[in-house]
Amino acid sequence: MEVKRITCRTAIESSALCAKLEEAGIKCVIYDETNSKVARGILDPTIDIMVNEEDLERANAIYEEMLKAGEEVLPWCPSCGSENIVKLDKPKHTSKGLLGFIAAVLCFVPFRSSTNNYMCKDCGNKF
Ligand SMILES: [Zn+2]
Known part of the structure; x- marks a missing residue:
C-alpha cells in the first residue's frame, strides 16, 4: 500500500486536519518538517500529512470541507x-x-x- 501526502498551508492547519482525519477513522501522520525542508534550508510554511493511498480521496474531501468551513483556521x-x-x-x-x-x-x-x-x-x- 502506498502512502500519499496532503500539503497543508500552515502547521495550525495540518494539526486541525489531522484531528479531523482521526475523527473520521483515517490514519495520518504529520510529516516531520525538521528532517526535510528546514534541514535543506528551504523556508516553506507548508506541512505535509501522510495518509494511506486508499484513504486519500476521503482525506482530500475532508480537507476541502475544512477549508470551506475553516474561517477559524488562521x-x-x-x-x-x-x-x-x-x-x-x-x-x-x-x-x-x-x-x-x-x-x-x-x-x-x-x-x-x-x-x-x-x-x-x-x-x-x-x-
Ligand atoms: Zn505581525
Whole structure:
C-alpha cells in the first residue's frame, strides 16, 4: 500500500486536519518538517500529512470541507510571528478564485495568492 501526502498551508492547519482525519477513522501522520525542508534550508510554511493511498480521496474531501468551513483556521504573521490575525474582506474574491485554490490544493501545489488575505493586528503587516 502506498502512502500519499496532503500539503497543508500552515502547521495550525495540518494539526486541525489531522484531528479531523482521526475523527473520521483515517490514519495520518504529520510529516516531520525538521528532517526535510528546514534541514535543506528551504523556508516553506507548508506541512505535509501522510495518509494511506486508499484513504486519500476521503482525506482530500475532508480537507476541502475544512477549508470551506475553516474561517477559524488562521495563519500567523510571517513578519512578526503573531497569531493576532484578521481575515480581510475581499469583495473581489470570486468563486473562480476559490476553484483555482482548490485545484491548486488537489495538484499539491502550494497556493500563492497575489493579493493580501490577512492582516496582522500587531504590526499591521498584510499578507
Ligand atoms: Zn505581525
